[in-house]
Amino acid sequence: MSSPPSRPVALRDVAAEAGVHPSTASRALNPAMRYLVADPVAERVQEVAARLGYRPNAVALSLRTGRTRLIGALVPGIANPVFAPILAGAAEALSSVGYALMVADPGDDPGRAAEFVEQLAARSVDGLLLATASLHDDPALAACRARQIPAVLVNRGSEGIPSVVADDRGGMGLAAEHLLGLGHRRIGHVAGPAQLSTGLLRAEGFERALRAHGVEAEPSLRVVTAAYTREEGDRAAAVLIARNPDMTALACANDLLALGAYDACRRAGLRIPEEISVTGHNDMPMVDLIEPPLTTVRIPHGEMGAQAARLLLGLIGHGEEAGAVVLPSALVVRGSTAVPRSDGR
Incomplete structure (x- = not known):
């Protein structure tokens, strides 16, 4: 006969086993309360x-504190290499x-993002990290407000939201200054989606750098993409x-767009x-391994996720x-960048 479990x-x-009161053990095993216990005692309890193979009872902890200690995150494309280090x-x-x-x-579906907020709220998440927010009238943000769920945007900005x-x-x-410094003046801009803060702000930064060098940001040298994808970068480039046979460089608002430009x-x-010449933005993994390796703007994605x-x-x-x-x-x-040829090609 088998023994009972x-x-x-x-x-x-x-x-x-540790020779302490259960409340002391509880504090020692709770990262948020560990500072209340002397280090040697906390180490012994841990x-x-x-x-012994102790595992906290998440349900009991939730009932006691009113929190599940679960955080939700929405990302617009989990296969996008940009989001892995953020997460x-x-x-x-x-x-x-x-x-x-x-x-x-x-994905890039605002309505679906709002649905996910509702689903995560039903699982009683304590808060949300949103990498999906649009600049205006974002349904996911509206759902967070309606549910009174604390939310922080990551890699996206919207006025009044942390x-x-x-x-x-x-x-x-920086990318535009680099190209201008090499002598490029006919620079095409593969711009990011205008409904996202990244697309809008990167376009502003690009055009501001051109103006500082007395170069006009011509409409014929800009195409705004619908999404940060390789396919959109290919189409725009x-x-x-x-349209511009005399163009000597392409400044892309994202590395995936730059791969499409290639x-x-x-x-x-x-x-x-x-x-x-071609530049990107993000320095996502492995863009140093393509041929030629991509000149790009590095963003501290891991730190971004941690700070959020x-x-x-x-x-x-x-x-x-x-x-x-x-x-x-x-x-x-x-x-991927060099001085322009004297004949424009």
Whole structure:
């Protein structure tokens, strides 16, 4: 006859083995309360809990505190390499204080994003990280307000909503300054979606840099994309190449757009960078491995996710007021840019 299954290890078992009161054990095992326990005691309790295989009862904890210690995150394309380090940074910051991250991918559908907010709210998440927000009348943000769910935007900005973003104006300005410094004057702009803060601000940064050098931002040298995808980059770059035979460079608002620009340039028989220079924005993984390696603007994505998580925890735990955190960008010069040929090609 098989022996009956043993009961799960309880908090009182950990406390008894460690020689402390259960309330002390509870504080020692709660990252948010650990500072109330002396380090040697906390370390002993944690060692005992690990040895006994203790797992906190999430339901009991939720009933006691009114919180599930779950955070939701919405990203517009989980396969997009930009979002992996953002989510990793957020998850690490959250797990260090006993929170877990749930990720949903509504793509570029605002209505679907709002539906996911409702679904995550039904699971009683304590707050949301949103990488999906549009500049105006965003349904997901409206759903957060209606549900009174604390939310922080990440890699997106919207007026009046706490956010952690990169210096999009300054970053795109760095790319434009680099091309202008090499001697380019006929620079095509593969712009990001106008309904997103990143698209709007990067376009402003690009045009501001041109004006500072006395170069006109001609409408014929700009195509606004509908999404940050390789296909949209290909389409936009092909239009610019056909429209501007004297163009010597392409400044792209995103690395995926730049990869599409590579496709369009190769199809048109233009060598990069000998006949046309290309820049991107984000420095997503492996753009240093393409041929030629992409000159791009580096954004601290991991830090962005971590800071957004910490900002959200401040809202949840203490109702702290928060505004916009802007992280610096940096230009990474690689092999996709060079001085223009004297004949324009």
